[in-house]
Amino acid sequence: MRLDLSSQISLERIPQRYYKPENAFEESALTRYEKINTRIFETIEKGSIKVAKEIVKTMLEKQKNNRPFVLGLSGGVSPESVYEELVRIHKEDKVSFKNMVVFNTYEYYPLVDKSLSNLHFLKEAFLNHIDIKPENIYSPDVMVEKENVLDSYEKFEADLDKFDGLDYLLLGLGSKGNIGFNMPGSNVYSKTRLVVLDNDSINDAAPIFGTKDKVPLSAITMGVSDMLEAEIITLVAWGEQKAESIYQMVEGPVTDTVPASMLQTHENVKVVIDLSAADNLTRISYPWLVTSCEWDNKLIRRAIVWLCNKVDKPILKLTNKDYNENGLSELLATYGSAYNVNIKIFNDLQHTITGWPGGKPDADDTYRPERATPYPKKVIIFSPHPDDDVISMGGTFQRLVNQGHEVHVAYQTSGNIAVSDEEVIRYISFINSVRKKYDPMNIELREKYRQILNYLMNEKTKEDLDTPDILFIKGRIRREEARTATRYIGIPNENVHFLDLPFYETGKVKKSPISEMDVNIVKDFILTVKPHQMYVAGDLADPHGTHKVCLDAILAAVDIIKEDAWMKDCRIWMYRGAWMEWEIDHIEMAVPLSPEELRQKRNSILKHQSQMENAPFLGGDERLFWQRSEDRNRATAELYWKLGLASYEAIEAFVEYIPF
Numbered sequence: 001m002r003l004d005l006s007s008q009i010s011l012e013r014i015p016q017r018y019y020k021p022e023n024a025f026e027e028s029a030l031t032r033y034e035k036i037n038t039r040i041f042e043t044i045e046k047g048s049i050k051v052a053k054e055i056v057k058t059m060l061e062k063q064k065n066n067r068p069f070v071l072g073l074s075g076g077v078s079p080e081s082v083y084e085e086l087v088r089i090h091k092e093d094k095v096s097f098k099n100m101v102v103f104n105t106y107e108y109y110p111l112v113d114k115s116l117s118n119l120h121f122l123k124e125a126f127l128n129h130i131d132i133k134p135e136n137i138y139s140p141d142v143m144v145e146k147e148n149v150l151d152s153y154e155k156f157e158a159d160l161d162k163f164d165g166l167d168y169l170l171l172g173l174g175s176k177g178n179i180g181f182n183m184p185g186s187n188v189y190s191k192t193r194l195v196v197l198d199n200d201s202i203n204d205a206a207p208i209f210g211t212k213d214k215v216p217l218s219a220i221t222m223g224v225s226d227m228l229e230a231e232i233i234t235l236v237a238w239g240e241q242k243a244e245s246i247y248q249m250v251e252g253p254v255t256d257t258v259p260a261s262m263l264q265t266h267e268n269v270k271v272v273i274d275l276s277a278a279d280n281l282t283r284i285s286y287p288w289l290v291t292s293c294e295w296d297n298k299l300i301r302r303a304i305v306w307l308c309n310k311v312d313k314p315i316l317k318l319t320n321k322d323y324n325e326n327g328l329s330e331l332l333a334t335y336g337s338a339y340n341v342n343i344k345i346f347n348d349l350q351h352t353i354t355g356w357p358g359g360k361p362d363a364d365d366t367y368r369p370e371r372a373t374p375y376p377k378k379v380i381i382f383s384p385h386p387d388d389d390v391i392s393m394g395g396t397f398q399r400l401v402n403q404g405h406e407v408h409v410a411y412q413t414s415g416n417i418a419v420s421d422e423e424v425i426r427y428i429s430f431i432n433s434v435r436k437k438y439d440p441m442n443i444e445l446r447e448k449y450r451q452i453l454n455y456l457m458n459e460k461t462k463e464d465l466d467t468p469d470i471l472f473i474k475g476r477i478r479r480e481e482a483r484t485a486t487r488y489i490g491i492p493n494e495n496v497h498f499l500d501l502p503f504y505e506t507g508k509v510k511k512s513p514i515s516e517m518d519v520n521i522v523k524d525f526i527l528t529v530k531p532h533q534m535y536v537a538g539d540l541a542d543p544h545g546t547h548k549v550c551l552d553a554i555l556a557a558v559d560i561i562k563e564d565a566w567m568k569d570c571r572i573w574m575y576r577g578a579w580m581e582w583e584i585d586h587i588e589m590a591v592p593l594s595p596e597e598l599r600q601k602r603n604s605i606l607k608h609q610s611q612m613e614n615a616p617f618l619g620g621d622e623r624l625f626w627q628r629s630e631d632r633n634r635a636t637a638e639l640y641w642k643l644g645l646a647s648y649e650a651i652e653a654f655v656e657y658i659p660f
Contacts, residue, residue: 003514005555006540006548007043007274008660013586014275015294018283030283030290033251036263037270040278044081044238047272051170051234052085056095058168058232063099068136070101070167072222073126074180075118077545078172078236083126090130097130103160104139105171106180106221108205109149109194111142116209140192140220149194153220157192160222166230173237176200177245177258181221184257188265190223224262233269235260240276240540240580247280276540289327295334297348302585303328304345305643314644315346349645352590357396357573357654358405358533369589369656370533370571376405377532382522384537384550385415386482386498387608390489391625392577393535394601395593395633396652401490408529410497411482412522412550413504414475417466421456423610424473428452465507475500477610485607499525503549514549514556523557530566534558538574538582538655547578555657562659572657578625581632582653584639589656592648593633602626 019040021027031038041047059069073079089095104119111117119139127137138159141152160166171179178184181195196218197205205215227233237246249260250271256262263269278284287293288303308315311322320338323329335341351367359365361375379400383389389397389409400407432449435442452469466474479498486496501518503511526534536554539547551574561567573589576582593601605626606612612624623631633650641647 001516001519001556002559003519003552003556004043004045005559005660006538006551007276009538009657013298014284018287018291019275019278026291030287032290033282036250038250038278038281039270039272040281040284041272041274044274047236047238047274048081048085051082051236051272052089054234055082055086055168055170056089059097059100060095062167063096068099068101068163070103070163070165072103072105072166072169072171072227072230073122074105074170074172075121076172076174078238078242079170080125081238082170082236083122086126087129097132100130100132101136101163102127102132102138103156103166103222104137105169105227106219107140107142108216108219109140109142110146110216110218114143117142121208142220149220153192153194156220156222157226160192160226165226167232169227169230169233171227171233171235171260173235173242173245173249173260174201175204175241175245177248177260179224179227179235179260179263181219182224182227182259184259186224186256186259188228188256188262189225191225192220192222194218194220224259228262228266230266231268233263233266234272235263235269236272237277238274240279242273242277243279246271246273246277251282288330292330295331298585300331300341301345301348302583303331304341305584305639308643314642315342315349316644318342346644349584349640349643352587353592353640353645353651354589355399355592356403357589357591358400358403369654374532374569376403378529379405379407379533379535380526380529380531381407381409381535382537382550382554383409383411383482384547385413385418386411386478387415387485387605387611387625388537388539388547388578390485390601390604390608391629392537392539393575393591393652393654394489394604394629395597395650396535396575396591396654398489398597398600398604399591405533406495407491408495408497408531409482409486409491410499410525411479412499412501412553413546414471414498414500415478416471416475416505417507419474419477419610421460421470423477424470425453425456427473427477468507471505471507478608481608481610485604488604488607497525501550501553503553504546511546511549514552518549518553519556519560522553523560526557526561530570532570534570534572535654536572536574536657537576537578538657539576539579555659558659572659573654574657575652575654577629577632577652581636582655584636584643584653586655587636587653589654590636590640591652591654592637592646593650593652595649598630598633598650602630605629 021030062069090097104122107118114120140156144152176184183198202212202215206212209215248258252258252261254261254264283290286306293299304315307318307322307326307328310326318338320332323332323338331341352369354369358377359370359372361372363372365372381389381397428449435445483496499521501521503514503518506512536551537547538551633652636651636653637648640651
């Protein structure tokens, strides 16, 4: 069973020679804009194995000389896979880590619960599973009183000096280009210090602590100067959400607005990333600027859209001069003239637009993104959380229903951790009032309500988890909101399905890994419908990772059944919108929305009342989900208009997934 197929999607679009050049000459040309040695890997696993092997090699060289190996470690998601590989090397390859000395590069302050500390994470992920000596683990003391915090980080700095700095520093990359808690504005000469967390840092830390209000207001971080004194520095980053920060760090100027860019001044630093995180680098995103290209329709479209933005012209006004002056003369040589390229790409984009996402019956579908038959179609819309369907494709959802298709929606997770305690208090208070009127003698139910309210209003602390009863109620709140939204759109209750995949049901922000059980639930559901179309969330920039796991569960299920006869007539469309949108060179189906349809989409999103202003996990974007969705849909429509196509109020975009 293949459980990580989503990571393979980029491989289909990017020729290997762009990220794995054949020789030094080709590498020099491809990386001419990169100011840091950057290594791109096809998967997170391959990149993590490479980094772990290098760490072990460096450590063993120190062991030969009877010297300690001083390693700086970061928390966060990115280094986790490296730690997993280091643990494997220790257990399976019998490598000892006894000469390792570890410095925790940052820590939250103040903390009343050590289980929420970054050091606790490092121990759980790595240090507790190897034979490192406990006295060789150094971390700022964050349990001290405020008047003693200066002594805490000064001692940490003195311990670091005792070892003459770090031999090796493993870093992750923050959402604002920060390294550790050296946020924008940090000085290149900064040492270990106390920093006040800004709103972005608090949002980033919210998944660790459960909600924003549980995140400490400050942190102790190793300074930029301390980091740059390390002999070797490796920064790891994975996923689309890191792509812009990677670009700024690797190809941008050295600036304190992107603290990671200061790594450009170090003589022995490298960046290790996967293809998704490399997406904005010149050699991946604009390869025609650094090498000759293997031109296909999508790359040509990407180049023309880039050229239109650069010269501020619609497609059909581009000239031979525009192509020649901007590194695209290869296209002129291939197609003979700007006009030939222009009309080809204009038509390609025109053919992506359709008001019939399920296919237009009795119509010539030669140039339409969806086939006309069969009609009506059986359709499944998979939604990771109980609102991603309407947030990302609410207008298309409505059209599919209005155009007579049999539409099923399948909510993959309960979404129960994304409901505030205030919502539960409100609902329990309401249904308790109903109980008093219609079932006043139900002592058991009265006692249950009393216990829940007392726990939420009087007993629960910031560190406490929700009880099973509270998680049940939160899940039911989201479930009924989803039913309300689907009723508004117009599908019957029997077409609304709640899969409640097990990986999600931990009661914590951190979820379990995907399992065969998750895949089989999805597979069995697909087989009950045998659809002609499936819509799935391809929004892998979800900072909490749920979208990726849900997508992997679907793709693994499809991988199992792809040879079934009925699957030959099933198309799979990936949508985005909750966290980012498809770039125009990817778009294969664009569904335009009128102002009225956009208003209806907003109304369906607003049915999810618990996800409005007080939702716990809105992320760093201050806009509510309906606002983000509308802004992205309008931006896509505006881009089509600027390229010279029809002007629409909004557009929802889709990319077809073809099983590997």
